Amino acid sequence: MPKFHKHIFVCCNQRPATDPRRCCDPAGKADLQRAFKIKLAQLGMKGRVRANKSGCLDQCEHGPNVVVYPDAVWYGHVTAADVDEIIESHIIGNKPVERLLIPDSCLNAESCPHKQRRGD
Amino acid sequence: MPKFHKHIFVCCNQRPATDPRRCCDPAGKADLQRAFKIKLAQLGMKGRVRANKSGCLDQCEHGPNVVVYPDAVWYGHVTAADVDEIIESHIIGNKPVERLLIPDSCLNAESCPHKQRRGD
Secondary structure, eight states: OOOOSEEEEEEOOOOOTTOTTOOSOTTOSOHHHHHHHHHHHHTTOTTTEEEEEESOOSOGGGOSOEEEETTTEEEOSOOGGGHHHIIIIIIITOOOOGGGBOOTTTTTOSOOHHHHHHTO | OOOOSEEEEEEOOOOOTTOTTOOSOTTOSOHHHHHHHHHHHHTTOTTTEEEEEESOOSOGGGOSOEEEETTTEEEOSOOGGGHHHIIIIIIITOOOOGGGBOOTTTTTOSOOHHHHHHTO
């Protein structure tokens, strides 16, 4: 069998509610990852595309975060309402969803406008 | 800042001890992921290479499993003793560690010799 055509990692990290960095899955229920998984199963993509839980992806100020490999496409502020569009446009159509992309200038940056905003 | 040069996902999944599929991190301590993280920090690679916890990578019969993206290189039966070699040969030298590779024919396969062996 081939490698995964796309491998989607969905941050399911938790931190205490008082942590200024917040976290991507405060309820600890992996609802976003499950939404991807269910949609992929409905489309018969199991085994070709995987939606994986991940630990902290270290872009906390943009969370909830998702990264799609091998493309290395990063999405921020993703909700369950975005899952269909990401799968249809990007996973199937190879066209990343522009409106959800984390700008390259923000990735792994010491500071960015979003980081400041979360530190309010 | 650029995207991660390499993004290492280390399966930290747990299952009950009675589960025939076993799991990659029965102690639930993420020791393998931490070993990668410490070594990368020692080498000053933080922010360029990330060792991430992941949920089940779905190649359980080969575990403990590690996948390196964007290369999509899969390793099986990885232990803390392998971390230096993976980082030095693959992450720095771009030469995957052949002896630890999961064969393409096993990835996502319905059955493979390793799957049968774990079902003893």
